[in-house]
Amino acid sequence: MNKNPLKKIREKIGQYYQENKVEAPPKIEEREFGVGNQEKINYRHLGLESEEELNKYLVTEKPRFISYSAAYYEYPEKRPMKRKQYKKGDLAFDLDHECPHNTLTCYQCLEKVKQETQKLIDNFLINDFGYDPEQIEINFSGNKGYHVKIRDPRAQSLTEQGRKEIVDYIMANDLITPEFEKNGPKPTEKGWRGKIAREILKFVKQSDREKMKELGINSGKIKHLIDRREQIIQGIKKGNYDTLPGPETLWERVLEKRKIQLKTPIDHPVTLDTSRLMRLPDTIHGGSSLLAKEISREELEDFNPFNHAVVFGEEPTNIKITKETPKIHLNNETHGPYESGQEIETKEYVAVFLASKQHAKPEW
Numbered sequence: 001m002n003k004n005p006l007k008k009i010r011e012k013i014g015q016y017y018q019e020n021k022v023e024a025p026p027k028i029e030e031r032e033f034g035v036g037n038q039e040k041i042n043y044r045h046l047g048l049e050s051e052e053e054l055n056k057y058l059v060t061e062k063p064r065f066i067s068y069s070a071a072y073y074e075y076p077e078k079r080p081m082k083r084k085q086y087k088k089g090d091l092a093f094d095l096d097h098e099c100p101h102n103t104l105t106c107y108q109c110l111e112k113v114k115q116e117t118q119k120l121i122d123n124f125l126i127n128d129f130g131y132d133p134e135q136i137e138i139n140f141s142g143n144k145g146y147h148v149k150i151r152d153p154r155a156q157s158l159t160e161q162g163r164k165e166i167v168d169y170i171m172a173n174d175l176i177t178p179e180f181e182k183n184g185p186k187p188t189e190k191g192w193r194g195k196i197a198r199e200i201l202k203f204v205k206q207s208d209r210e211k212m213k214e215l216g217i218n219s220g221k222i223k224h225l226i227d228r229r230e231q232i233i234q235g236i237k238k239g240n241y242d243t244l245p246g247p248e249t250l251w252e253r254v255l256e257k258r259k260i261q262l263k264t265p266i267d268h269p270v271t272l273d274t275s276r277l278m279r280l281p282d283t284i285h286g287g288s289s290l291l292a293k294e295i296s297r298e299e300l301e302d303f304n305p306f307n308h309a310v311v312f313g314e315e316p317t318n319i320k321i322t323k324e325t326p327k328i329h330l331n332n333e334t335h336g337p338y339e340s341g342q343e344i345e346t347k348e349y350v351a352v353f354l355a356s357k358q359h360a361k362p363e364w
Protein backbone atom coordinates (compact mmCIF):
# COMPACT_ATOMS: atom_id res chain seq x y z
CA MET A 1 0.00 0.00 0.00
CA ASN A 2 1.26 3.47 -0.86
CA LYS A 3 1.58 5.35 2.41
CA ASN A 4 1.13 9.07 2.80
CA PRO A 5 4.24 10.75 1.22
CA LEU A 6 4.79 12.94 4.29
CA LYS A 7 4.89 9.86 6.47
CA LYS A 8 7.60 8.38 4.27
CA ILE A 9 9.69 11.51 4.52
CA ARG A 10 9.21 11.51 8.28
CA GLU A 11 10.41 7.91 8.46
CA LYS A 12 13.72 9.04 6.93
CA ILE A 13 13.88 11.97 9.34
CA GLY A 14 13.23 9.62 12.25
CA GLN A 15 16.05 7.34 11.07
CA TYR A 16 18.39 10.31 11.02
CA TYR A 17 17.51 11.24 14.61
CA GLN A 18 18.01 7.65 15.69
CA GLU A 19 21.59 7.83 14.51
CA ASN A 20 22.39 11.47 15.33
CA LYS A 21 21.88 13.20 18.65
CA VAL A 22 20.77 16.81 18.64
CA GLU A 23 22.30 19.18 21.16
CA ALA A 24 19.79 21.01 23.34
CA PRO A 25 19.78 24.83 23.30
CA PRO A 26 21.01 26.48 26.52
CA LYS A 27 18.34 26.36 29.25
CA ILE A 28 16.13 24.02 27.28
CA GLU A 29 13.67 23.86 30.18
CA GLU A 30 12.86 27.56 29.72
CA ARG A 31 12.22 27.38 25.96
CA GLU A 32 8.99 27.01 24.09
CA PHE A 33 9.05 24.56 21.20
CA GLY A 34 6.86 24.39 18.12
CA VAL A 35 6.53 21.47 15.75
CA GLY A 36 4.87 20.85 12.41
CA ASN A 37 4.31 18.20 9.82
CA GLN A 38 1.91 19.74 7.29
CA GLU A 39 3.10 23.25 8.07
CA LYS A 40 6.19 24.63 9.74
CA ILE A 41 4.34 25.02 13.00
CA ASN A 42 1.13 23.09 13.60
CA TYR A 43 1.55 23.00 17.33
CA ARG A 44 3.44 25.23 19.77
CA HIS A 45 3.54 25.75 23.56
CA LEU A 46 5.52 22.54 23.84
CA GLY A 47 8.02 22.24 26.69
CA LEU A 48 10.98 19.86 26.78
CA GLU A 49 12.85 19.40 30.03
CA SER A 50 16.20 18.01 28.94
CA GLU A 51 18.40 17.03 26.02
CA GLU A 52 17.35 13.43 26.60
CA GLU A 53 13.67 14.32 26.36
CA LEU A 54 14.32 16.34 23.20
CA ASN A 55 16.07 13.43 21.50
CA LYS A 56 13.42 10.98 22.56
CA TYR A 57 10.79 13.30 21.15
CA LEU A 58 12.64 13.59 17.82
CA VAL A 59 13.01 9.82 17.46
CA THR A 60 9.43 8.94 18.35
CA GLU A 61 7.52 11.88 16.82
CA LYS A 62 9.83 12.47 13.80
CA PRO A 63 8.58 16.03 13.27
CA ARG A 64 9.14 17.47 9.80
CA PHE A 65 9.89 20.83 11.40
CA ILE A 66 10.95 21.78 14.92
CA SER A 67 11.49 25.33 16.16
CA TYR A 68 12.16 26.92 19.53
CA SER A 69 11.85 30.31 21.14
CA ALA A 70 14.59 32.90 21.38
CA ALA A 71 12.77 33.74 24.62
CA TYR A 72 13.28 32.12 28.01
CA TYR A 73 10.16 31.63 30.12
CA GLU A 74 9.32 30.60 33.63
CA TYR A 75 6.53 28.35 32.28
CA PRO A 76 7.11 27.75 28.54
CA GLU A 77 4.13 25.41 28.21
CA LYS A 78 1.49 27.73 29.62
CA ARG A 79 -0.86 29.73 27.46
CA PRO A 80 -1.87 32.32 26.57
CA MET A 81 1.58 33.82 26.09
CA LYS A 82 1.24 36.10 29.11
CA ARG A 83 1.11 33.16 31.51
CA LYS A 84 4.48 31.87 30.33
CA GLN A 85 6.20 34.71 32.26
CA TYR A 86 8.91 36.03 29.95
CA LYS A 87 12.39 36.25 31.51
CA LYS A 88 14.71 37.32 28.68
CA GLY A 89 15.39 36.62 25.01
CA ASP A 90 18.38 35.94 22.77
CA LEU A 91 18.88 38.72 20.23
CA ALA A 92 18.05 36.93 16.99
CA PHE A 93 18.42 37.74 13.30
CA ASP A 94 16.87 35.90 10.39
CA LEU A 95 18.56 36.61 7.08
CA ASP A 96 17.13 35.13 3.92
CA HIS A 97 16.53 35.80 0.28
CA GLU A 98 13.65 35.00 -2.04
CA CYS A 99 15.31 33.29 -4.99
CA PRO A 100 14.03 34.57 -8.34
CA HIS A 101 15.92 31.93 -10.32
CA ASN A 102 14.53 28.75 -11.80
CA THR A 103 16.46 26.31 -9.64
CA LEU A 104 15.98 24.32 -6.44
CA THR A 105 19.61 24.68 -5.41
CA CYS A 106 20.55 28.35 -5.82
CA TYR A 107 24.13 28.73 -4.67
CA GLN A 108 24.22 32.34 -5.89
CA CYS A 109 21.36 33.54 -3.67
CA LEU A 110 22.65 31.73 -0.59
CA GLU A 111 26.11 33.24 -1.15
CA LYS A 112 24.52 36.68 -1.15
CA VAL A 113 22.75 36.01 2.15
CA LYS A 114 26.00 34.61 3.54
CA GLN A 115 27.83 37.85 2.74
CA GLU A 116 25.13 39.84 4.54
CA THR A 117 25.45 37.49 7.51
CA GLN A 118 29.23 37.94 7.64
CA LYS A 119 28.83 41.70 7.40
CA LEU A 120 26.26 41.70 10.22
CA ILE A 121 28.50 39.65 12.51
CA ASP A 122 31.85 41.32 11.78
CA ASN A 123 30.98 44.97 11.20
CA PHE A 124 28.07 45.38 13.57
CA LEU A 125 27.72 42.70 16.24
CA ILE A 126 31.43 42.39 17.00
CA ASN A 127 32.89 45.71 15.87
CA ASP A 128 30.16 48.20 16.76
CA PHE A 129 28.29 46.49 19.61
CA GLY A 130 31.29 44.66 21.05
CA TYR A 131 29.61 41.31 21.49
CA ASP A 132 31.92 38.42 22.27
CA PRO A 133 32.26 36.14 19.20
CA GLU A 134 31.95 33.18 21.59
CA GLN A 135 28.40 34.29 22.38
CA ILE A 136 27.25 34.51 18.80
CA GLU A 137 25.56 31.38 17.46
CA ILE A 138 25.20 30.93 13.72
CA ASN A 139 23.22 28.31 11.86
CA PHE A 140 22.01 27.63 8.35
CA SER A 141 18.21 27.94 8.41
CA GLY A 142 17.77 24.71 6.47
CA ASN A 143 16.42 26.40 3.39
CA LYS A 144 16.94 30.01 2.29
CA GLY A 145 19.33 31.68 4.71
CA TYR A 146 21.05 31.97 8.04
CA HIS A 147 20.07 32.61 11.65
CA VAL A 148 22.25 34.51 14.09
CA LYS A 149 21.63 34.62 17.84
CA ILE A 150 23.46 36.56 20.51
CA ARG A 151 23.59 35.16 24.03
CA ASP A 152 25.34 38.10 25.70
CA PRO A 153 23.34 39.09 28.82
CA ARG A 154 23.31 42.71 27.60
CA ALA A 155 21.62 41.56 24.39
CA GLN A 156 19.24 39.18 26.14
CA SER A 157 17.85 41.90 28.39
CA LEU A 158 17.05 44.31 25.53
CA THR A 159 13.47 45.54 25.36
CA GLU A 160 11.48 45.49 22.13
CA GLN A 161 12.31 49.19 21.67
CA GLY A 162 16.01 48.45 22.17
CA ARG A 163 15.84 45.68 19.58
CA LYS A 164 14.14 48.04 17.16
CA GLU A 165 16.92 50.57 17.59
CA ILE A 166 19.46 47.88 16.75
CA VAL A 167 17.56 46.92 13.60
CA ASP A 168 17.29 50.60 12.60
CA TYR A 169 21.00 51.08 13.17
CA ILE A 170 22.19 48.11 11.14
CA MET A 171 19.75 48.86 8.31
CA ALA A 172 20.69 52.56 8.43
CA ASN A 173 16.99 53.47 8.66
CA ASP A 174 16.30 57.21 8.77
CA LEU A 175 19.99 58.01 8.64
CA ILE A 176 20.41 61.72 7.96
CA THR A 177 23.01 62.81 5.43
CA PRO A 178 25.51 64.86 7.44
CA GLU A 179 26.68 68.33 6.56
CA PHE A 180 29.96 68.05 4.77
CA GLU A 181 30.85 71.74 4.58
CA LYS A 182 32.22 72.34 8.05
CA ASN A 183 32.02 69.52 10.57
CA GLY A 184 31.90 66.54 8.25
CA PRO A 185 32.34 62.97 9.50
CA LYS A 186 35.87 62.00 10.54
CA PRO A 187 37.33 58.51 10.01
CA THR A 188 38.00 58.19 13.74
CA GLU A 189 34.36 58.67 14.71
CA LYS A 190 32.15 55.86 15.96
CA GLY A 191 28.99 54.62 14.27
CA TRP A 192 27.85 55.36 10.77
CA ARG A 193 29.72 58.69 10.48
CA GLY A 194 33.04 56.93 11.04
CA LYS A 195 32.14 53.98 8.80
CA ILE A 196 31.28 56.27 5.92
CA ALA A 197 34.21 58.65 6.40
CA ARG A 198 36.60 55.66 6.35
CA GLU A 199 34.95 54.30 3.24
CA ILE A 200 35.09 57.66 1.41
CA LEU A 201 38.72 58.03 2.44
CA LYS A 202 39.49 54.58 1.08
CA PHE A 203 37.76 55.49 -2.15
CA VAL A 204 39.73 58.70 -2.58
CA LYS A 205 43.01 56.94 -1.77
CA GLN A 206 42.52 53.94 -4.02
CA SER A 207 40.26 54.92 -6.87
CA ASP A 208 41.51 55.43 -10.36
CA ARG A 209 39.83 57.22 -13.24
CA GLU A 210 37.78 54.12 -14.21
CA LYS A 211 36.26 53.60 -10.75
CA MET A 212 35.34 57.26 -10.48
CA LYS A 213 33.67 57.14 -13.87
CA GLU A 214 31.65 54.11 -12.72
CA LEU A 215 30.32 56.19 -9.86
CA GLY A 216 29.06 58.76 -12.33
CA ILE A 217 31.60 61.45 -11.48
CA ASN A 218 32.15 63.75 -14.44
CA SER A 219 35.56 64.17 -16.06
CA GLY A 220 36.15 67.70 -14.70
CA LYS A 221 35.62 66.48 -11.15
CA ILE A 222 37.76 63.41 -11.74
CA LYS A 223 40.65 65.63 -12.82
CA HIS A 224 40.16 67.75 -9.72
CA LEU A 225 40.07 64.65 -7.50
CA ILE A 226 43.26 63.26 -8.95
CA ASP A 227 45.17 66.55 -9.03
CA ARG A 228 44.33 67.42 -5.44
CA ARG A 229 44.18 63.93 -3.98
CA GLU A 230 46.64 64.54 -1.13
CA GLN A 231 44.92 67.73 -0.05
CA ILE A 232 41.49 66.02 -0.11
CA ILE A 233 42.80 63.11 2.00
CA GLN A 234 44.21 65.47 4.61
CA GLY A 235 40.87 67.33 4.62
CA ILE A 236 38.73 64.21 5.16
CA LYS A 237 40.92 63.20 8.10
CA LYS A 238 39.87 66.45 9.77
CA GLY A 239 36.23 66.22 8.67
CA ASN A 240 36.70 68.86 6.01
CA TYR A 241 35.20 67.94 2.65
CA ASP A 242 35.52 71.38 1.03
CA THR A 243 37.80 70.16 -1.73
CA LEU A 244 35.94 66.90 -2.41
CA PRO A 245 33.42 67.22 -5.24
CA GLY A 246 29.96 65.70 -4.53
CA PRO A 247 30.48 64.04 -1.12
CA GLU A 248 26.71 63.36 -0.87
CA THR A 249 26.80 61.03 -3.89
CA LEU A 250 29.69 59.11 -2.38
CA TRP A 251 27.92 58.96 0.98
CA GLU A 252 24.82 57.38 -0.53
CA ARG A 253 26.78 54.95 -2.63
CA VAL A 254 28.84 53.80 0.34
CA LEU A 255 25.77 53.53 2.57
CA GLU A 256 24.13 51.17 0.09
CA LYS A 257 27.18 48.92 0.28
CA ARG A 258 27.59 49.02 4.04
CA LYS A 259 24.12 48.64 5.47
CA ILE A 260 22.49 45.29 6.20
CA GLN A 261 19.68 44.24 3.93
CA LEU A 262 17.11 42.81 6.27
CA LYS A 263 13.52 42.78 5.27
CA THR A 264 11.78 45.83 6.70
CA PRO A 265 11.14 45.52 10.44
CA ILE A 266 7.42 45.24 9.72
CA ASP A 267 7.81 41.98 7.82
CA HIS A 268 10.73 41.08 9.97
CA PRO A 269 9.52 40.62 13.50
CA VAL A 270 12.03 37.92 14.51
CA THR A 271 14.51 40.40 15.95
CA LEU A 272 11.82 42.47 17.62
CA ASP A 273 9.39 39.79 18.69
CA THR A 274 11.06 37.28 20.99
CA SER A 275 7.95 35.09 21.03
CA ARG A 276 8.66 34.05 17.45
CA LEU A 277 9.96 30.52 17.05
CA MET A 278 13.07 29.74 14.98
CA ARG A 279 14.41 26.48 13.59
CA LEU A 280 16.23 24.38 16.17
CA PRO A 281 19.88 24.14 15.02
CA ASP A 282 21.10 20.74 13.85
CA THR A 283 17.59 19.52 13.05
CA ILE A 284 16.27 18.69 9.61
CA HIS A 285 14.25 21.22 7.62
CA GLY A 286 11.45 19.06 6.26
CA GLY A 287 10.88 21.33 3.27
CA SER A 288 14.37 20.65 1.91
CA SER A 289 15.74 17.65 3.86
CA LEU A 290 18.85 19.76 4.60
CA LEU A 291 20.25 20.09 8.09
CA ALA A 292 19.88 23.46 9.84
CA LYS A 293 23.52 23.08 10.70
CA GLU A 294 25.21 25.08 13.41
CA ILE A 295 28.47 26.57 12.12
CA SER A 296 31.25 28.73 13.46
CA ARG A 297 32.17 32.11 11.97
CA GLU A 298 35.23 30.43 10.39
CA GLU A 299 33.17 27.60 8.91
CA LEU A 300 30.72 30.11 7.47
CA GLU A 301 33.47 31.32 5.14
CA ASP A 302 33.35 28.24 2.88
CA PHE A 303 29.97 26.89 3.88
CA ASN A 304 27.86 25.65 0.99
CA PRO A 305 24.59 24.14 2.26
CA PHE A 306 24.17 22.06 -0.89
CA ASN A 307 27.34 20.19 0.04
CA HIS A 308 27.67 20.64 3.79
CA ALA A 309 24.08 20.30 5.00
CA VAL A 310 23.20 17.13 3.07
CA VAL A 311 22.75 14.32 5.60
CA PHE A 312 21.21 11.41 3.76
CA GLY A 313 23.15 8.61 2.14
CA GLU A 314 23.69 7.17 -1.32
CA GLU A 315 21.53 4.02 -1.21
CA PRO A 316 19.56 3.56 -4.44
CA THR A 317 16.09 4.99 -3.77
CA ASN A 318 13.02 5.20 -6.00
CA ILE A 319 10.87 8.24 -6.61
CA LYS A 320 8.32 9.41 -9.15
CA ILE A 321 8.86 12.97 -10.36
CA THR A 322 5.65 14.99 -10.02
CA LYS A 323 6.82 18.40 -11.24
CA GLU A 324 9.19 19.47 -13.98
CA THR A 325 12.53 19.71 -12.20
CA PRO A 326 15.57 21.69 -13.38
CA LYS A 327 19.09 20.36 -12.74
CA ILE A 328 19.98 20.19 -9.06
CA HIS A 329 23.43 20.41 -7.50
CA LEU A 330 23.98 18.45 -4.29
CA ASN A 331 27.15 16.96 -2.80
CA ASN A 332 29.22 18.29 -5.72
CA GLU A 333 27.14 16.31 -8.19
CA THR A 334 24.57 17.34 -10.76
CA HIS A 335 21.30 15.44 -11.05
CA GLY A 336 18.47 15.92 -13.52
CA PRO A 337 16.78 17.68 -15.17
CA TYR A 338 13.69 15.53 -14.82
CA GLU A 339 10.27 15.62 -16.42
CA SER A 340 7.03 15.21 -14.59
CA GLY A 341 5.92 11.57 -14.53
CA GLN A 342 9.45 10.16 -14.78
CA GLU A 343 10.11 7.23 -12.43
CA ILE A 344 13.73 7.15 -11.36
CA GLU A 345 16.12 5.32 -9.12
CA THR A 346 18.57 7.78 -7.60
CA LYS A 347 20.71 8.31 -4.52
CA GLU A 348 18.83 8.55 -1.23
CA TYR A 349 19.82 12.19 -0.60
CA VAL A 350 18.51 13.25 -4.02
CA ALA A 351 15.29 11.30 -3.49
CA VAL A 352 14.60 12.76 -0.04
CA PHE A 353 15.50 16.27 -1.23
CA LEU A 354 13.10 16.15 -4.19
CA ALA A 355 10.33 14.54 -2.13
CA SER A 356 10.76 17.21 0.58
CA LYS A 357 10.59 19.93 -2.07
CA GLN A 358 7.38 18.26 -3.29
CA HIS A 359 8.87 17.67 -6.71
CA ALA A 360 8.62 13.92 -6.35
CA LYS A 361 6.53 11.22 -4.71
CA PRO A 362 8.44 8.75 -2.55
CA GLU A 363 8.35 5.21 -3.97
CA TRP A 364 10.57 3.74 -1.28
Ligand SMILES: [Zn+2]
Pocket (backbone or CB within 6 Å): 098, 099, 100, 101, 106, 108, 109, 110
Ligand atom coordinates in the same frame (compact mmCIF):
# COMPACT_ATOMS: atom_id res chain seq x y z
ZN1 LIG B 1 18.57 32.38 -6.68
